[in-house]
Amino acid sequence: MDNMQTTNGLQYLPFEDKIAQMDRQIEDLKRSAAKEGIDTSAEIRCLQREETSELKKLYSSLNPWQVVQVSRHPQRPLLRDYLNYMVKDVRELHGDRCFGDDRAIVTALGQIGRERVLIVGQEKGRDTKEKIACNFGCPNPEGYRKALAKMKLAEKFGLPVVTLIDTPGAFPGIGAEERGQAQAIAVNMMEMSRLRVPIISIVIGEGGSGGALGIGVADRLALLEYAYYSVISPEGCAAILWRDGAQAPAAAEALKLTGKHLLKLGVVDAVIPEALGGAHRNVHDTIYNVEQYIVKTLRDLKRTKIENLLANRYKKLRSIGDPSQNVLREKAPAAKPAIPDRLSAAAQLDLARESSPEEALETN
Amino acid sequence: MHVCPECGYHFRINGPTRVQQLADEGSFEEMAAELISSDPLGFESLGKKYADRIGGAGKGGASEAILVGKAFIRGRGVMLAVMDFDFLGGSMGMVVGEKFCIAVDRAIAESLPLVVVSASGGARMHEGVVSLGQMAKTSAALAKLDEAGGLFISVLTDPTTGGVTASFAMLGDVIIAEPEALIGFAGPRTIYQTIKIELPKGFQRSEFLLEHGFVDMIVKRKDLRSEIGRLIDYCGK
Numbered sequence: 187m188d189n190m191q192t193t194n195g196l197q198y199l200p201f202e203d204k205i206a207q208m209d210r211q212i213e214d215l216k217r218s219a220a221k222e223g224i225d226t227s228a229e230i231r232c233l234q235r236e237e238t239s240e241l242k243k244l245y246s247s248l249n250p251w252q253v254v255q256v257s258r259h260p261q262r263p264l265l266r267d268y269l270n271y272m273v274k275d276v277r278e279l280h281g282d283r284c285f286g287d288d289r290a291i292v293t294a295l296g297q298i299g300r301e302r303v304l305i306v307g308q309e310k311g312r313d314t315k316e317k318i319a320c321n322f323g324c325p326n327p328e329g330y331r332k333a334l335a336k337m338k339l340a341e342k343f344g345l346p347v348v349t350l351i352d353t354p355g356a357f358p359g360i361g362a363e364e365r366g367q368a369q370a371i372a373v374n375m376m377e378m379s380r381l382r383v384p385i386i387s388i389v390i391g392e393g394g395s396g397g398a399l400g401i402g403v404a405d406r407l408a409l410l411e412y413a414y415y416s417v418i419s420p421e422g423c424a425a426i427l428w429r430d431g432a433q434a435p436a437a438a439e440a441l442k443l444t445g446k447h448l449l450k451l452g453v454v455d456a457v458i459p460e461a462l463g464g465a466h467r468n469v470h471d472t473i474y475n476v477e478q479y480i481v482k483t484l485r486d487l488k489r490t491k492i493e494n495l496l497a498n499r500y501k502k503l504r505s506i507g508d509p510s511q512n513v514l515r516e517k518a519p520a521a522k523p524a525i526p527d528r529l530s531a532a533a534q535l536d537l538a539r540e541s542s543p544e545e546a547l548e549t550n
Numbered sequence: 551m552h553v554c555p556e557c558g559y560h561f562r563i564n565g566p567t568r569v570q571q572l573a574d575e576g577s578f579e580e581m582a583a584e585l586i587s588s589d590p591l592g593f594e595s596l597g598k599k600y601a602d603r604i605g606g607a608g609k610g611g612a613s614e615a616i617l618v619g620k621a622f623i624r625g626r627g628v629m630l631a632v633m634d635f636d637f638l639g640g641s642m643g644m645v646v647g648e649k650f651c652i653a654v655d656r657a658i659a660e661s662l663p664l665v666v667v668s669a670s671g672g673a674r675m676h677e678g679v680v681s682l683g684q685m686a687k688t689s690a691a692l693a694k695l696d697e698a699g700g701l702f703i704s705v706l707t708d709p710t711t712g713g714v715t716a717s718f719a720m721l722g723d724v725i726i727a728e729p730e731a732l733i734g735f736a737g738p739r740t741i742y743q744t745i746k747i748e749l750p751k752g753f754q755r756s757e758f759l760l761e762h763g764f765v766d767m768i769v770k771r772k773d774l775r776s777e778i779g780r781l782i783d784y785c786g787k
Contacts, residue, residue: 358736358740358745359744360753363736364758366762368734369764372715372718373721375685375686375717376689376693379693380690395682395713396673396682396716416679416682417673417677417681422740427675440591440595441675442591443678443679451680453679453680499690500690503690504651504690506644506647506683507588507681507687508644509585
């Protein structure tokens with residue numbers, strides 16, 4: 187296993203104490219080997235084997251909160267790593283032709299495998315300067331409008347669209363509201379639902395709510411093994427429903443935001459495996475897996491006639507959470523006369539007035 | 551009308567009241583009222599089960615956060631969808647999304663204008679990504695209505711935020727807002743916590759959106775019926 191197993195700059199997550207300790211031991215053995223000329227290779231190999239099996243054990247049973255932590259790992263490959271390793275001949279296109287150029291969303295022409303595509307993705311930035319420049323991966327409306335403008339370009343010239351999602355969410359700021367964050371996301375979803383080229387979306391890190399969906403309506407939606415996709419951040423959910431942001435681990439559990447659960451719910455089409463111990467431990471292998479998924483999926487999608495592709499895309503969107511199987515059962519008679527559910531709203535109101543005028547007043 | 555006669559403040563009203571105010575008397579024929587959520591996540595927080603809140607949990611006896619049906623507004627036939635803030639904060643889950651799409655389908659099939667009155671805190675966390683998916687689902691359905699040449703009048707009322715604003719509410723051919731309604735993507739508290747800057751007065755109110763070009767007109771509650779009727783005469787089939 188060719189993992190980056192040295193302690194050279196690798197940052198450990200809170201649940202990786204044992205791994206960190208093993209790495210230190212290996213490092214010590216290497217150092218003493220170099221200094222004193224003792225052959226420690228047998229011990230090192232043994233430790234490495236042990237560490238590999240420990241990593242396997244640990245990462246095969248991460249809980250949802252741990253997955254969220256891996257997805258936010260400071261060394262996790264970012265959009266630009268994908269552009270560097272997976273896309274040939276990248277030509278970035280800038281600007282929404284309206285307000286500005288949002289650095290949180292990158293749009294670029296490029297070649298993946300033998301396929302020319304448009305890549306749309308969110309960039310979080312690695313160091314502080316970059317992070318500030320791209321607003322920590324939280325797009326503003328002009329980012330979504332840039333994405334749509336370039337997708338229209340791709341549509342015009344028949345280029346498939348590949349979107350790589352990695353955002354904590356669309357930016358909640360004054361400027362974002364003034365320039366119509368909600369409207370920008372809404373229009374993107376509507377237009378992507380009928381864009382006349384194949385679309386593949388892959389969540390490579392954080393799939394934060396509407397901010398992710400704004401570039402995430404697709405024919406195929408995949409998730410990296412330790413990425414998450416959620417309607418709200420675990421912290422946000424915990425702050426509202428647990429009244430305590432520190433309950434994020436419990437919220438992460440309840441939100442069922444990992445690939446395994448999302449597959450079961452039928453909201454994602456595939457989970458792409460990461461390198462052992464997470465994408466940051468072996469960037470190349472992970473990105474290679476993503477590339478393979480894109481190449482294979484594009485081949486399938488391109489075989490489908492565009493009319494059928496659009497019909498299937500719509501069918502898929504319409505079937506998300508179809509409740510038609512669940513119908514209201516008769517309620518048990520309550521102390522007060524229960525309001526029949528099937529009456530029209532006006533009739534319900536009349537009944538409510540009759541049965542309890544005070545209550546009707548209160549609720550109106 | 552639930553409007554303060556002194557200052558013109560528009561109080562929040564629940565779904566059935568809204569229907570009664572908007573539709574011609576007795577004209578509302580509700581559809582798909584029997585749909586309830588399947589609780590796809592088996593969601594539970596602090597020992598409270600989402601499953602226990604499904605079905606008839608609203609203060610006004612509503613069984614979900616939206617009412618849809620055929621109605622007449624000043625004699626014009628419409629497909630009407632009205633959100634109910636009293637049911638889990640008017641949040642959009644699978645049932646809201648599905649009922650909305652049923653309304654869109656019928657609007658297309660019967661060439662009726664679609665009138666949607668929003669009042670919602672956003673997507674319903676208790677349904678996780680399934681509720682998030684409703685944003686894409688409803689937006690895609692509106693693309694179909696658009697292609698069919700149908701008219702969609704979106705009425706934004708206090709409050710319309712989050713995943714509802716960021717999907718169908720902002721996709722109206724014509725967008726109307728009631729006076730001083732809170733309308734936005736992120737809630738004011740979230741924004742304050744993120745940027746720690748005092749928010750400007752009137753921020754995210756209807757008048758603010760009008761000024762920034764995101765709603766067509768602000769209409770007082772008492773004039774909604776006549777304005778909608780007029781718009782239908784201009785744009786409807």
